Amino acid sequence: MDLDARRLLLVEDDRRLSQLLVRLLTTEGYDVVPVYDGQAGLHHGLTGRWDALVIDRTLPAMEGVDLVRRLRSRGITTPTMLLTARGTTEDRVEGLDAGAEDYVVKPFDSDELLARLRALLRRHSDTSAVIDLGGRRLDVASRRVLSPDADPVELSAQECALLRIIAANPGRVRSREELHRRIFQNADSPNAVDTYVYYLRRKLGAGMIRTVRGLGYQLGAT
Amino acid sequence: MDLDARRLLLVEDDRRLSQLLVRLLTTEGYDVVPVYDGQAGLHHGLTGRWDALVIDRTLPAMEGVDLVRRLRSRGITTPTMLLTARGTTEDRVEGLDAGAEDYVVKPFDSDELLARLRALLRRHSDTSAVIDLGGRRLDVASRRVLSPDADPVELSAQECALLRIIAANPGRVRSREELHRRIFQNADSPNAVDTYVYYLRRKLGAGMIRTVRGLGYQLGAT
DNA sequence: CCGGCCTCTGAGGTTGCTCTGAGATTCAGT
DNA sequence: ACTGAATCTCAGAGCAACCTCAGAGGCCGG
Numbered sequence: 001m002d003l004d005a006r007r008l009l010l011v012e013d014d015r016r017l018s019q020l021l022v023r024l025l026t027t028e029g030y031d032v033v034p035v036y037d038g039q040a041g042l043h044h045g046l047t048g049r050w051d052a053l054v055i056d057r058t059l060p061a062m063e064g065v066d067l068v069r070r071l072r073s074r075g076i077t078t079p080t081m082l083l084t085a086r087g088t089t090e091d092r093v094e095g096l097d098a099g100a101e102d103y104v105v106k107p108f109d110s111d112e113l114l115a116r117l118r119a120l121l122r123r124h125s126d127t128s129a130v131i132d133l134g135g136r137r138l139d140v141a142s143r144r145v146l147s148p149d150a151d152p153v154e155l156s157a158q159e160c161a162l163l164r165i166i167a168a169n170p171g172r173v174r175s176r177e178e179l180h181r182r183i184f185q186n187a188d189s190p191n192a193v194d195t196y197v198y199y200l201r202r203k204l205g206a207g208m209i210r211t212v213r214g215l216g217y218q219l220g221a222t
Numbered sequence: 223m224d225l226d227a228r229r230l231l232l233v234e235d236d237r238r239l240s241q242l243l244v245r246l247l248t249t250e251g252y253d254v255v256p257v258y259d260g261q262a263g264l265h266h267g268l269t270g271r272w273d274a275l276v277i278d279r280t281l282p283a284m285e286g287v288d289l290v291r292r293l294r295s296r297g298i299t300t301p302t303m304l305l306t307a308r309g310t311t312e313d314r315v316e317g318l319d320a321g322a323e324d325y326v327v328k329p330f331d332s333d334e335l336l337a338r339l340r341a342l343l344r345r346h347s348d349t350s351a352v353i354d355l356g357g358r359r360l361d362v363a364s365r366r367v368l369s370p371d372a373d374p375v376e377l378s379a380q381e382c383a384l385l386r387i388i389a390a391n392p393g394r395v396r397s398r399e400e401l402h403r404r405i406f407q408n409a410d411s412p413n414a415v416d417t418y419v420y421y422l423r424r425k426l427g428a429g430m431i432r433t434v435r436g437l438g439y440q441l442g443a444t
Numbered sequence: 445c446c447g448g449c450c451t452c453t454g455a456g457g458t459t460g461c462t463c464t465g466a467g468a469t470t471c472a473g474t
Numbered sequence: 475a476c477t478g479a480a481t482c483t484c485a486g487a488g489c490a491a492c493c494t495c496a497g498a499g500g501c502c503g504g
Contacts, residue, residue, distance in 0.1 A: 096337045115318045173364050189453050
């Protein structure tokens with residue numbers, strides 16, 4: 001077995017298609033694990049370590065788009081490709097805005113799927129489980145903030161997702177809209193982002209997150 | 223005039239399509255610069271600061287795919303979207319493997335293009351405009367003035383806008399009228415510019431902005 | 445079924461920004 | 475030095491953006 005192989009989670013209910021994809025991707029050198037419904041996909045997506053997710057849009061137990069949304073809302077940012085039979089624009093837009101990085105319309109061509117997968121993995125090669133916060137560190141896997149001279153601070157899923165986005169790029173200011181879209185997509189209150197910033201500050205100190213009035217938030221002490 | 227708009231370089235030789243795209247993207251709040259052949263695209267891609275590139279595949283002087291390849295080979299990693307008329311798989315694969323992040327097949331749907339662009343920009347995140355102030359630097363994105371040997375100085379929106387205009391051309395003198403027109407659109411008091419110059423001097427030192435009596439203001443002597 | 449944690453809502457309270465206006469100060473020309 | 479014009483200084487009203495936090499409802503393990 002290839003220890004450096006990219007690990008893919010394949011969520012596809014059609015057994016025949018699933019088998020076909022497993023064979024194709026395995027031949028290309030990927031390490032593929034197939035599951036056959038949304039619940040299993042959610043479970044493995046949340047608990048496993050994956051380089052990319054390949055998810056069918058139409059699944060029993062949970063729509064593919066909902067699966068992506070739920071994973072994103074739990075702080076999982078693994079790059080994701082949707083397989084979709086429907087080619088309508090609204091479907092595509094919905095998929096992309098749910099947080100999927102890409103989609104492929106069935107029936108698709110093997111070479112195209114592989115090319116898109118390569119492109120997906122290429123730009124997401126910076127997945128480090130530990131993010132530097134300037135002095136402290138965010139361990140995404142265990143959702144804890146570790147500091148050299150204090151006890152670890154435990155974060156909830158949403159807190160972690162928020163901090164992760166802000167910390168991904170220390171110099172950059174993230175707008176409320178972006179944060180809301182990426183984390184609280186099924187929240188009506190535009191205030192949710194503020195609230196979680198408040199929670200994080202309460203746990204980590206006010207200096208952790210800087211407010212840029214009218215623009216958004218930024219990692220503090222940069 | 224949106225100072226925080228995302229900057230897009232559009233490389234499209236078909237004037238009609240180009241104009242259409244400029245209008246669409248501008249309406250969405252992007253800051254779009256159109257060029258009409260590969261050479262110009264290469265030049266601007268190498269020298270300008272862009273948040274994303276939108277490139278037609280079929281161009282005079284240089285193919286779109288070659289343009290992407292050449293930009294990538296020079297270390298330009300700006301996220302890129304290809305527009306392609308041909309929908310064959312080999313074309314798509316070639317485009318993606320050349321380093322393009324995404325492609326859209328013509329004729330394309332506006333909503334889809336915009337959704338893909340959002341997805342593209344969402345995952346790329348390290349661009350920020352920094353203006354030299356002679357020793358210190360103005361980070362427009364986070365509205366701060368950074369200096370090598372002091373804490374950052376935070377600016378308000380108006381302060382930043384004012385300093386940005388003055389600092390854009392160090393030698394040039396900006397009249398009160400111009401500054402007032404560009405920043406204090408709905409302010410009655412002709413004194414507003416003076417006030418904000420005062421605020422900036424208070425935060426950054428009197429030498430930052432020089433008064434040219436009777437004419438206006440200018441970036442202070444380095 | 446219960447209790448605890450997490451998520452999101454909504455309603456104040458507070459802060460910081462914007463712009464105004466008026467007096468103080470500087471400047472150029474006489 | 476005198477004078478009028480240009481510029482500087484600064485306190486404060488009004489307002490939007492932001493913060494704070496209690497609580498309702500959801501989810502999950504016991």
